[in-house]
Amino acid sequence: MNVKGAFDAVLPGRLVNRLREQGWPNNLVRWVQSFATNRSIKIRLDGETGPETKLECGLPQGSPISPILFMLYIAPLFWMGKPQSRFGYADDIAILATSNSLQTNCDSLKMDMQETLEWGKTEGIIFDPKKSELIHFYKGHRTLTDTPAIHTGSMNIEVKPGPLKWLGVHFDRKLCFKPHIQILAAKALKGANALRSLSNTHRGIPPYLTKKVAEACILKKCYFASETWWPGRTRTKKNALNNPISISNVVDSHLSLLNKVVITYTKAILPVYKTTNTAVLYEEAKLRPSEIELNLISQLYTAQTIRLDLYHPLRIRAENITKAREYNRTPDTRFARLITALPETEHINLLAFPPWEIRESRAEAEARINGPMGRTKAQAAEDFKAFHTKIPRSDIQIFSDGSKSKSKDGATGGGFVISQFDIQIAHHSFSLGTNTEVFDAEATATIAKAAKALTLASTKLATDLWIFLDNHEAALRLGSHFNGSSQRVFEDFLKLTQAWAVRPRLPYTSSGKICVRWVPGHLDIPGNEIADKAAKEGTKLLFPLNSICTLISLKRMIRTRANKADKQL
Incomplete structure (x- = not known):
C-alpha cells in the first residue's frame, strides 16, 4: 500500500501530539513544532516569482528529517493487528499474512486493510489504490483466476501478472528472485x-x-x-x-x-x-x-x-x-x-557514544598524541628522543606493540615493557590468537600494561603514566570513545584513566594523568624495539581458549576469502 501525497498529509498539530504520546523530550517536540509550523512557499518559473502562500500542513520534501517525522506520524499504523506482520519505509507499507490457504490469507489481509483505511480516514491519510498491489507466495502452478483478490468498500486490489516491486526489489511468487x-x-x-x-x-x-x-x-x-x-x-x-x-x-x-x-x-x-x-x-x-x-x-x-x-x-x-x-x-x-x-x-x-555527542576532532587528537602532522618518520623520531629525555624519571613509562605472524595461521601477539627510574620493571608477551589484528593487539597491550602499572608498588612515586605505541590509529583512539573494533578495550582504558587519578600516592605527588603518545616504529628507539620484539614473541605463544573475533579481523577474513577465490580462477 502507498500513502498518497505522504508528506503533504501531515498535520502539524497531530504530529506534535503524536510525539508527546510517544514520550519524546519536550525540547525535541518544541523544535519539531517550530519546524512544521509557520511555513510558506513561493513558486518560481522562468525567472518570475509568485506570491508567498502560507502552508497549513505538510513537511518539506527535501529535508532529511521529514521521512523520520513522517514515520513517527504514522507509527500507530504498524501497531495494529499483528505488528510483526507489518513493515514500512517512508510512504510504502507492506502487510503480510501467512497460512496454508490463499483465501485465508486474503480474508486476513482484508480485515487488516479495512482497519488501516479506517485509521487513515480519522488521520486524514489517503492510500493510493493505483499504487497498491497484491502478490501471493506459493509453490505449484496456478492461473490468475485461481488466485483470490482483495475487495473492500473503497479499494479493490487484484493480483497482477509478473513480480511485485517493493523498495526496489522485485518479488516473485516463488521467491527465487x-x-x-x-x-x-x-x-x-x-x-x-x-x-x-x-x-x-x-x-x-x-x-x-x-x-x-x-x-x-x-x-x-x-x-x-x-x-x-x-x-x-x-x-x-x-x-x-x-x-x-x-x-x-x-x-x-x-x-x-x-x-x-x-x-x-x-x-x-x-x-x-x-x-x-x-x-x-x-x-x-x-x-x-x-x-x-x-x-x-x-x-x-x-x-x-x-x-x-x-x-x-x-x-x-x-x-x-x-x-x-x-x-x-x-x-x-x-x-x-x-x-x-x-x-x-x-x-x-x-x-555507547552517539554521533550527536561532542567529539574530539582528528586534528585535536593528532596534537594530543603528537602525531606525524606532516613530519617524516625520521624527524618524528628525533623529536621523540629529545622529548623523552625531559620526562621525569619518577614517571612510569610503557612501550607497547602488536604484531601479526606472516605464517599461514596469521597469529597475533602483543607485548609491552614498563620502566621507571631508568630501570625495566616489567616485560610481558601474550597471544591473541588468529581472530584479531595488529590494531586490536596494540589496544589490548595498552590496557594490559596500564592495568599492570596500577598494581606496581612504585606507582605511588609517579605523577604521570606515559604510554608510547607506534600504531597511529590505535594511539588516536585511546583516550576517547570509540565505536569500532575492540570497543570494550577502549572503554576499559577510559576507566583506567579515571582509576589512575584516584590511585594511592605520596603526599608530595599530584594526581597526574595517563598520557598517550605516538612513537615512530623501527627507528632504533630502545623501548619501542624491546616492545616490538616482545610482540613477535607473543605470536609464537599458545592461542588463548575461546578467543572472540574482532570486527576488523572478521572483515579481513571475509575479504581474504574473496581474494583467494579470485586468484583461483
Whole structure:
C-alpha cells in the first residue's frame, strides 16, 4: 500500500501530539513544532516569482528529517493487528499474512486493510489504490483466476501478472528472485554496452575512469539488495540419517546473467579484443566474478549486524539464531546460514557514544598524541628522543606493540615493557590468537600494561603514566570513545584513566594523568624495539581458549576469502 501525497498529509498539530504520546523530550517536540509550523512557499518559473502562500500542513520534501517525522506520524499504523506482520519505509507499507490457504490469507489481509483505511480516514491519510498491489507466495502452478483478490468498500486490489516491486526489489511468487535479477541485469547490460561504445583498442576514455563509472553507477545497481536475495551456491541440510549434506540452490542461471554483465564491463574498461581470456579480463579489470562478489557483499553485510542497535530487528534475529546454534539446529533461512557461518564475534554498541555527542576532532587528537602532522618518520623520531629525555624519571613509562605472524595461521601477539627510574620493571608477551589484528593487539597491550602499572608498588612515586605505541590509529583512539573494533578495550582504558587519578600516592605527588603518545616504529628507539620484539614473541605463544573475533579481523577474513577465490580462477 502507498500513502498518497505522504508528506503533504501531515498535520502539524497531530504530529506534535503524536510525539508527546510517544514520550519524546519536550525540547525535541518544541523544535519539531517550530519546524512544521509557520511555513510558506513561493513558486518560481522562468525567472518570475509568485506570491508567498502560507502552508497549513505538510513537511518539506527535501529535508532529511521529514521521512523520520513522517514515520513517527504514522507509527500507530504498524501497531495494529499483528505488528510483526507489518513493515514500512517512508510512504510504502507492506502487510503480510501467512497460512496454508490463499483465501485465508486474503480474508486476513482484508480485515487488516479495512482497519488501516479506517485509521487513515480519522488521520486524514489517503492510500493510493493505483499504487497498491497484491502478490501471493506459493509453490505449484496456478492461473490468475485461481488466485483470490482483495475487495473492500473503497479499494479493490487484484493480483497482477509478473513480480511485485517493493523498495526496489522485485518479488516473485516463488521467491527465487529470478525476475529481479533479469530486470536489473537487462538494465545493467544496456549501460555496459553504452559504455563499451565509448572506447575500443585504438581510442577512448582512460580505463580507470571507465572502471569508476562501472563500479559506482552500474554494478552497484546490478547487485542491489543482493544481501536479501543471494542464497549462495549451496546450502547444508541433514538427511534421514541426520548427516549434513550439500544441496544446490540452483543459481546457475542467476550467475550466468550477472557474469554476462561483468564480462561486458571488463571489455568496456579494457582496450582488448573479443577473444581475450575471461580470467585475464577479470584480473586486468580488477573486477570479480559475480559469485565471488555476491558472497563478499552478503558476508560483509552480515558482519555489520554486530554494529546494529540492540533493538534492531536484524540484531534480535541474529541473537536468536546464535542461541539456536548452541542446540545444533540446522539454519533454515538465508540470513541464518550467513549468521551461523560467522565465528564468535564481539558486539559493538553504537549508542555507547552517539554521533550527536561532542567529539574530539582528528586534528585535536593528532596534537594530543603528537602525531606525524606532516613530519617524516625520521624527524618524528628525533623529536621523540629529545622529548623523552625531559620526562621525569619518577614517571612510569610503557612501550607497547602488536604484531601479526606472516605464517599461514596469521597469529597475533602483543607485548609491552614498563620502566621507571631508568630501570625495566616489567616485560610481558601474550597471544591473541588468529581472530584479531595488529590494531586490536596494540589496544589490548595498552590496557594490559596500564592495568599492570596500577598494581606496581612504585606507582605511588609517579605523577604521570606515559604510554608510547607506534600504531597511529590505535594511539588516536585511546583516550576517547570509540565505536569500532575492540570497543570494550577502549572503554576499559577510559576507566583506567579515571582509576589512575584516584590511585594511592605520596603526599608530595599530584594526581597526574595517563598520557598517550605516538612513537615512530623501527627507528632504533630502545623501548619501542624491546616492545616490538616482545610482540613477535607473543605470536609464537599458545592461542588463548575461546578467543572472540574482532570486527576488523572478521572483515579481513571475509575479504581474504574473496581474494583467494579470485586468484583461483
